[in-house]
Amino acid sequence: MEHSVTKTFGILTSGGDCPGLNAAIRGVCRAAYDRYHMNILGIANGYRGLIDGGEANVRPLNPADFSGILTRGGTILGTSREKPFKADDIGADKVKAIRENYLKYKLDCLVVLGGNGTNTTGYLLSQEGLNVLGLPKTIDNDIEGTERAFGFHSAINICTDAIDRLHSIAASHNRIMVIETMGHKAGWLALYAGIAGGGDVILIPEIPYDIKAIGAHLVERSRQGKCFSLVVAAEGALSIEESKMEKKDRKKYRADLGLPSIAYRVAREIEAETGMETRATVLGYVQRGGTPSASDRILATSLGTAAAGLLARGEYGRMVVQTYGSIASVDLSVPAGKIKKVPRDHPMLDTAAAVGTCLGV
């Protein structure tokens, strides 16, 4: 028998914008409201709103608030990059403020939607004694414990559309086109969009590249009569040489080049190596915004309603996930402080190689 009738939870979205946040909010809230008759408090602008509290930041959500938002980009709650545990003089005060507002608003649980940082904060708050549930959101797909976070598939679609467009330009001009996707530490987005778009070279942070290998691959393609190529590079991709540098040396090296983005660096290197005309495109923020894909709406809805189930059963301290193709949950310690990288033996790397894609080595 359910005893969730009088439960109250707060819900917030934190970190960068990402398609599917509203779909997930709707999933959590509809199930919590209709099925479990809970009270819902919407918290504005991520953890910042919970630190500050007050009417401007914490307000009851009613069905009219979470109706009709399934297809909308962004988040009706607003977001921020506030990290309350981040070590600074006032860090402790922020956590204290969160705890006080948690008690003040009589929350049975705090539901947080976000990426690695957001769920790590959620874990730390749960260690402080708060009930917390996490939902995995990121276009980078780098959250440990889940096969997919929502936002990832929308970003794949956006990047693939862009690659499709650049393909015609590359072919018409007999050019190399380098396209940079998001992904600082993990190359999932570049890898999947690269396969979907038929990238001839895919560069990810996990595999430092050898410009000689890339050049040889492009020259060989040219010998086969394929006079254009597409290079898909995650923003965190780097050369073998760069991978051996200290972080500050790497930073200086890039600053001296005057080319902060990988797309421009690798384009210059390819021109130097092969003599082929090469152009760079940095996709940027468009990867993060707009209407979620059908696939992300489904995942966000599934994860949201699953989170409501955990709420109802009082299973706190967990993050809902997709694993082995199904919806489940893991302890919040699983994603905390981690980044899910592409392992060297990931089958998608073999898939890419099998269709002739150069992975930079």
Next chain:
Amino acid sequence: MEHSVTKTFGILTSGGDCPGLNAAIRGVCRAAYDRYHMNILGIANGYRGLIDGGEANVRPLNPADFSGILTRGGTILGTSREKPFKADDIGADKVKAIRENYLKYKLDCLVVLGGNGTNTTGYLLSQEGLNVLGLPKTIDNDIEGTERAFGFHSAINICTDAIDRLHSIAASHNRIMVIETMGHKAGWLALYAGIAGGGDVILIPEIPYDIKAIGAHLVERSRQGKCFSLVVAAEGALSIEESKMEKKDRKKYRADLGLPSIAYRVAREIEAETGMETRATVLGYVQRGGTPSASDRILATSLGTAAAGLLARGEYGRMVVQTYGSIASVDLSVPAGKIKKVPRDHPMLDTAAAVGTCLGV
């Protein structure tokens, strides 16, 4: 060590058109050609081409044939609905013709891309002593043994786009809009697109509907001030009454109504039950065609390259699949003669119910 150098295989696409066929052909052929140095014979128009043989139907495929086709809809090989084992007078001759051409063209294996029928035929041919590998293709996602077939996600996207468009019409006119997706025996497409599009009612063949329950749901929504609703129905959806009829009686019942499509029947029933203005849309063939989604290109490429691996290792009589979130393979007997339906306890049904969707009962 690989001994696949001299292997030769035939490849064909069979059954209805489906996004991702060319991506899968490319995946199989690129891996087989580049990695395993096999010879490839492209067979035109499905099993019909293999029955007929000859230069017009069987020709070597070279890299130029399977290059640049990743994003293209349709199939470069052509397709047909030929079912060589179907019981008619000439059925035996067709199978004999296939066996003879298999030998004549010195095939080490036949790779078939298709749905339930195609893979069932593949299984029967393997029982006849031929080496066969199957790839699962269908927008209906009703192939036993795989979580997803390629084409399914593209169709979800197309249906979801249509539902999004009908949503604005329903809202502007305070109407009920009924939208019919494909899915004769299995309701996967209606269920997933219905969740993605925020369908208020989702009707699938596996759950005969009670028009009273639908009417009550729509009236209740109206009482809550939601004066419009979206009903997503698989083409094979049927009422409880119809589900109790003999097949021929059901056929007659529908013919007498003059309404062959579920969308029109259920629209009429809703108007009769609720008095609300209701309109029907049958999506039709657009669900089957055009550029595959990024997600289907990735799946088709993964399955294709995996099939090439099976070819190289001589693991015949299997269908490549996605299961537990990974690429694997199952015996061709697994899909043979079966239809994968939505089980009553499938978690997506609960997800739909949790966001307030009526499943017709």
Next chain:
Amino acid sequence: MEHSVTKTFGILTSGGDCPGLNAAIRGVCRAAYDRYHMNILGIANGYRGLIDGGEANVRPLNPADFSGILTRGGTILGTSREKPFKADDIGADKVKAIRENYLKYKLDCLVVLGGNGTNTTGYLLSQEGLNVLGLPKTIDNDIEGTERAFGFHSAINICTDAIDRLHSIAASHNRIMVIETMGHKAGWLALYAGIAGGGDVILIPEIPYDIKAIGAHLVERSRQGKCFSLVVAAEGALSIEESKMEKKDRKKYRADLGLPSIAYRVAREIEAETGMETRATVLGYVQRGGTPSASDRILATSLGTAAAGLLARGEYGRMVVQTYGSIASVDLSVPAGKIKKVPRDHPMLDTAAAVGTCLGV
């Protein structure tokens, strides 16, 4: 010098849903509010809301109401197909009610967004002494006096996407695919989408077709090795034989066939004429809904702000239009009671013919 400070106008949307209504409402209201400081009354559900009046139907619009609606499908005002002048016993009362509410709400002008019917009603109301301004909205593009109405380009995009998808199916199966677009009396949508999609045959109401000519064209294509074809037919297309029938005889003829839609009739005729496998798709309501195209947002915004200018200058009794490539206005008598058909010498017909499209004759 502007004296528009104290002006008050009512605004309503009437007739079928159409992409761009919200963009046009925003255009009128933003310009009227920001630039001319007018008072705006939003009228719900078309002329019905003005007949009924009352708080539920007539309410002030503030910037929050018309902000953020540029990209949204549908109409925030709701719509209906109410035709107050339509000859029935209560027709006179409806017009009287409109006049009374016009006076009661102290309107300086009534702004109506709609198609032929809506603007005809607007004209008739202006003949009754009311100040009226019309904006042309229709996916059919059949409003006299304007080159383009908003909604038309969005519908072209939707139809063209569908034709692109059907193209791959036709090619894979060597089939004829017939696709039916909207357009009862005028074939603009079929003609433009047919050219954009590369239709091999385009059938419009203005040119009754000869099935012999169509058959000959398809057979000739087949002889040239083009074994598939796309036929784009407006819903009002008809054969030469049908064009000679009385309306009621035509209705009976079609009812007896059991094929109310042109797509199904012409598909059957093509199969009978050529023996080629032919399939029909009726696009239906999806043509009317959803996010407006960029082009329609621009047109709707231009027409809307131009209407606000007329309001400010007191130039009533007019419909804003696009003519000779520019925004202008015409007397409301211009569209009243008329339907803009495709003239036999329209240059787009020649364009279609020049790329080898059969126009049915």
Next chain:
Amino acid sequence: MEHSVTKTFGILTSGGDCPGLNAAIRGVCRAAYDRYHMNILGIANGYRGLIDGGEANVRPLNPADFSGILTRGGTILGTSREKPFKADDIGADKVKAIRENYLKYKLDCLVVLGGNGTNTTGYLLSQEGLNVLGLPKTIDNDIEGTERAFGFHSAINICTDAIDRLHSIAASHNRIMVIETMGHKAGWLALYAGIAGGGDVILIPEIPYDIKAIGAHLVERSRQGKCFSLVVAAEGALSIEESKMEKKDRKKYRADLGLPSIAYRVAREIEAETGMETRATVLGYVQRGGTPSASDRILATSLGTAAAGLLARGEYGRMVVQTYGSIASVDLSVPAGKIKKVPRDHPMLDTAAAVGTCLGV
């Protein structure tokens, strides 16, 4: 009576890639081949191919070459940025080579598809005694003599999609998002996409901006509770201060800033002026590639078939255009050496202002 049976023309595409080139090639060739029975020579890689000549660069085009290309991005002929009249030592030789090949291949006319540069070259070649016809292609829409060039509408769509995505990010983060479109000398693309996307500020090269005016506008929006804004800037937009600099001083000023793109410069200026968090996105090459929009396919087809008509009638030395909403032609001297800029009194500027958009002044 037509005497065009034995005519032969060459066709080339020159300048940057642009959606609709293949559609236009198809339009010219289908009409010329089917209707006028001309011989067609396809010239590879723009004027470069005509300079070099030879089998690799000049080859007969048959229906199979220009069939099925309507929807494809890029150009089947390839392109280059070769400008044969550009003053260098070998310039004269290039023109001579073109003239010799024109004679060698017995061309009755040369059809050139391109932007300002391409049509200027076409004009100069016609002054040299060659028969030339031009088609206007550019995403910038800056070709004198035509209301629209093909490619422009596709680019508007791409930019508007991107603005729509950035809108959700801006709203979720309460940020200013600056988006940079193409347009060095002319701001058509930024202006039209800015209106379609609801840009709050639109900056074009023709109207040097005052950062004070922009800041005041954004602060005023913020006071009205609109805490986010979208700034759409053409790549050639510049401040009033920059507009007063000599070109080389401006270049140095920007280089010293380390911010070559307007998006980054204006983002920094806005942050300095308002203190609001501001982010920049440079759309880049994706604006130039991929499948043409329905609208551009129609325009390209119309212009192409019209060009074939001029060919048939021997009306050389002209560029086909859209003017006053119709297809027509102008003398090649009209576009030669000119850039069509947005005039200060263009109605679209007033439309933008009327919906509250700041134009930077």
